[in-house]
Amino acid sequence: MDTKILIVDDEAHIRMLIEQTLEELSDQGVEILTASNGEEALATIKSEQPNLVFLDVMMPKMNGFDVCHTVKHTLGMADVYIVLLTAKGQELDKQKGKEVGANIYLTKPFDPDQLLQISREVLGL
Amino acid sequence: MHWQYSPYIIPQLISTLISASVAVIAWRRRVVPGASALAVIMLGISQWSLATTLQWASADFGAQLFWFKFRFFGTELLSLMYLVMALQYTGRSQFLTRRNLALLLVMSLLSLSALWTNDAHHLFFSSAQLVQSGSFAALDVELGPWFWLHTAYDYLLLTSALLIFLRALLRSPQFYRAQLAAIMLSAVMPLSANILFVSNLSPFPYLDLTPLSFTLTGITYLLGFFRLHMWDITPAARDSVIENMSDGIIVVNDQQRIVDLNPAAARILGKPSKAIIAQPLVAVMPQWSQLNDMDTLGQTDLTLPAPDGTPRDYALRMSRVTDQHNRLTGRVLMLQDVTASKQSEAKLRLSQARFEDMAANITDSYYEADLTGVVTFANAAFCRALERAQSELEGHHFRHVVDRQDARHIIDAFSRVYQTGQPVKGLEYQFVRRDKTKRFADMSISLMRDGAGQPIGFRGVVRDVSERKQVEAELRQARTDAEAASQAKGAFLATVSHELRTPLTSVIGFAKLIQKRLDDVIFPAITSDAPKTQRAVRQVRENVDIIVKEGERLTTLINDVLDLSKIESGKMDWKLLPVSVPEVIERAIAATASLFTHKQLPIIRAVDDALPSTVATVIA
Numbered sequence: 001m002d003t004k005i006l007i008v009d010d011e012a013h014i015r016m017l018i019e020q021t022l023e024e025l026s027d028q029g030v031e032i033l034t035a036s037n038g039e040e041a042l043a044t045i046k047s048e049q050p051n052l053v054f055l056d057v058m059m060p061k062m063n064g065f066d067v068c069h070t071v072k073h074t075l076g077m078a079d080v081y082i083v084l085l086t087a088k089g090q091e092l093d094k095q096k097g098k099e100v101g102a103n104i105y106l107t108k109p110f111d112p113d114q115l116l117q118i119s120r121e122v123l124g125l
Numbered sequence: 126m127h128w129q130y131s132p133y134i135i136p137q138l139i140s141t142l143i144s145a146s147v148a149v150i151a152w153r154r155r156v157v158p159g160a161s162a163l164a165v166i167m168l169g170i171s172q173w174s175l176a177t178t179l180q181w182a183s184a185d186f187g188a189q190l191f192w193f194k195f196r197f198f199g200t201e202l203l204s205l206m207y208l209v210m211a212l213q214y215t216g217r218s219q220f221l222t223r224r225n226l227a228l229l230l231v232m233s234l235l236s237l238s239a240l241w242t243n244d245a246h247h248l249f250f251s252s253a254q255l256v257q258s259g260s261f262a263a264l265d266v267e268l269g270p271w272f273w274l275h276t277a278y279d280y281l282l283l284t285s286a287l288l289i290f291l292r293a294l295l296r297s298p299q300f301y302r303a304q305l306a307a308i309m310l311s312a313v314m315p316l317s318a319n320i321l322f323v324s325n326l327s328p329f330p331y332l333d334l335t336p337l338s339f340t341l342t343g344i345t346y347l348l349g350f351f352r353l354h355m356w357d358i359t360p361a362a363r364d365s366v367i368e369n370m371s372d373g374i375i376v377v378n379d380q381q382r383i384v385d386l387n388p389a390a391a392r393i394l395g396k397p398s399k400a401i402i403a404q405p406l407v408a409v410m411p412q413w414s415q416l417n418d419m420d421t422l423g424q425t426d427l428t429l430p431a432p433d434g435t436p437r438d439y440a441l442r443m444s445r446v447t448d449q450h451n452r453l454t455g456r457v458l459m460l461q462d463v464t465a466s467k468q469s470e471a472k473l474r475l476s477q478a479r480f481e482d483m484a485a486n487i488t489d490s491y492y493e494a495d496l497t498g499v500v501t502f503a504n505a506a507f508c509r510a511l512e513r514a515q516s517e518l519e520g521h522h523f524r525h526v527v528d529r530q531d532a533r534h535i536i537d538a539f540s541r542v543y544q545t546g547q548p549v550k551g552l553e554y555q556f557v558r559r560d561k562t563k564r565f566a567d568m569s570i571s572l573m574r575d576g577a578g579q580p581i582g583f584r585g586v587v588r589d590v591s592e593r594k595q596v597e598a599e600l601r602q603a604r605t606d607a608e609a610a611s612q613a614k615g616a617f618l619a620t621v622s623h624e625l626r627t628p629l630t631s632v633i634g635f636a637k638l639i640q641k642r643l644d645d646v647i648f649p650a651i652t653s654d655a656p657k658t659q660r661a662v663r664q665v666r667e668n669v670d671i672i673v674k675e676g677e678r679l680t681t682l683i684n685d686v687l688d689l690s691k692i693e694s695g696k697m698d699w700k701l702l703p704v705s706v707p708e709v710i711e712r713a714i715a716a717t718a719s720l721f722t723h724k725q726l727p728i729i730r731a732v733d734d735a736l737p738s739t740v741a742t743v744i745a
Contacts, residue, residue: 011627017634058623087626109630109680112637 038062072101127184143343144171159214172199204282263331373460
């Protein structure tokens with residue numbers, strides 16, 4: 001079975017950082033996908049059905065909350081594990097993340113090792 | 126015993142019955158002065174008539190003589206009781222002491238004794254015998270000296286009573302005159318009949334018309350009861366009103382001399398009645414000489430000293446007394462003590478003056494309105510506030526006084542106050558001054574009630590609150606501005622922190638990846654043992670460590686800035702708990718120890734053992 005991880009962030013550096021962090025999973029056969037905005041992310045999730053999504057919150061066109069809500073509620077894709085990444089560390093945002101159905105909420109700047117660990121746990125690798 | 130018929134029997138019997146009826150009627154009214162005496166009189170007459178009837182009906186001498194004697198029991202009472210009645214009826218009961226009554230009774234008792242012991246002395250009648258008069262036997266009595274004494278005494282009593290009645294009749298108003306005339310007539314008729322009989326001038330031989338004339342007496346009283354309200358109201362009651370009233374009454378003749386006064390007047394003038402009567406009015410009331418226009422005015426106010434010297438106020442009313450030719454025969458003065466009402470009037474006037482002064486001088490507007498909403502009073506401040514003259518407000522409805530929109534509020538409030546009885550406060554409305562400036566007013570409304578508690582209108586105070594309103598608006602604006610500024614600052618800080626975090630994520634993240642790659646891949650690949658190479662490896666590792674550490678320090682700083690902005694915007698959750706200050710210091714030192722070590726600075730710690738704990742929120 002194909003295992004896919006989608007990385008969504010409008011910042012190319014962050015996408016690169018996460019990609020490089022997950023490089024060893026890629027070596028194990030996990031397909032790493034990227035998207036640079038919310039709409040693109042939604043299209044990719046629909047077509048590729050990734051197992052795990054790292055989703056930035058503050059993005060142009062469609063923010064991470066909306067993407068997450070659409071995936072979890074409108075599309076009914078509850079199996080997609082979504083990790084929200086945000087630079088906003090405020091209580092209000094954590095609550096919002098819970099509301100839209102995100103599985104985990106991580107605050108930037110994150111520890112790459114933590115990201116890798118979460119991925120392994122979620123994917124069972 | 127033998128009976129006979131005589132033509133006098135029937136009328137005599139009628140007289141008996143009428144007298145008995147009058148006695149019963151009079152007895153029922155015995156609470157009225159004189160009525161009980163009348164009842165006794167009529168009972169006496171009834172007895173006399175009955176005895177006479179039986180005398181006529183008896184055929185033999187013994188029986189006739191017995192009834193002749195028997196009738197004197199009633200006779201003896203009549204004149205005496207008539208005098209008693211006269212005294213009671215005219216309000217002179219004070220003469221009717223037990224002693225006086227006993228003295229008056231002595232003569233009657235002596236007469237009765239003389240009559241019943243006549244056989245022994247023949248003083249009352251010298252002889253008695255039956256004579257045939259027509260178809261019946263009549264008693265012929267030769268009267269003795271005691272009878273004449275008895276008769277003279279009776280006439281004396283009757284005449285005294287009649288004079289008393291006559292005097293009352295002349296002094297009484299029309300209403301009582303008919304009553305008094307009837308009472309006098311009731312006595313004059315039998316008296317005349319009796320005089321005819323005892324003087325032997327009677328046209329009917331042996332017939333004493335006196336008892337028969339009592340029929341007329343009885344009829345007179347019956348008419349009196351039913352037509353003249355006799356014994357419903359008597360002059361005695363009327364006199365006692367004058368005697369006991371608290372207002373003073375003084376009667377003066379045309380020479381301004383006092384001819385009569387009641388006890389209240391004597392008290393007011395401070396002298397006994399005897400010392401006042403017949404005195405000129407000016408002698409006892411010197412103020413009278415100054416009251417020239419009393420005849421035209423009829424009344425005036427007068428101050429007279431009370432017996433203790435304190436002045437008392439009186440309302441003096443004067444009525445002229447004229448005869449039938451409209452000539453002045455005297456004056457009646459009535460003095461009513463009005464000191465108390467004068468005093469309360471003065472208090473009332475003072476209180477009114479106070480109210481008027483206050484209403485005129487307060488800076489707040491004061492109004493009164495009737496139940497329909499028409500302004501009935503507007504003080505100077507209200508006129509100034511509305512820029513109208515008092516005449517432009519008073520008599521005008523509130524809806525013409527304020528703007529239409531506000532008038533509705535006010536009139537609604539009026540009806541609310543009327544329905545609930547509860548005052549309304551803080552009713553706000555706007556009005557526009559002549560210079561087009563908009564002003565705000567704060568109005569209170571309460572219900573005005575009359576003495577009986579009935580609502581009669583509304584009153585209240587109106588305050589110009591424009592300045593206060595303006596200050597309030599400015600305060601509100603300032604607060605809004607401050608809140609907006611605070612929000613802008615919060616939003617700015619959140620944005621700044623976000624913008625800082627994104628590059629920091631890259632810096633820290635990549636530095637950590639570099640560390641990993643170096644340790645996992647690059648350093649193991651370096652095989653050179655050259656000291657220079659080894660030093661470079663060590664330095665690269667240390668430098669990347671510094672990048673990571675400084676990045677993390679920067680993250681902490683950003684978080685602290687965010688916390689500060691949270692505190693300022695009040696979004697911080699305060700959890701106030703007891704906190705040990707030494708512990709806080711301990712933690713602070715632990716957190717910064719590496720910095721001191723790095724800079725090779727010594728940490729000096731000095732904490733008093735007695736430092737108390739405090740209540741605070743610890744931000745981790």
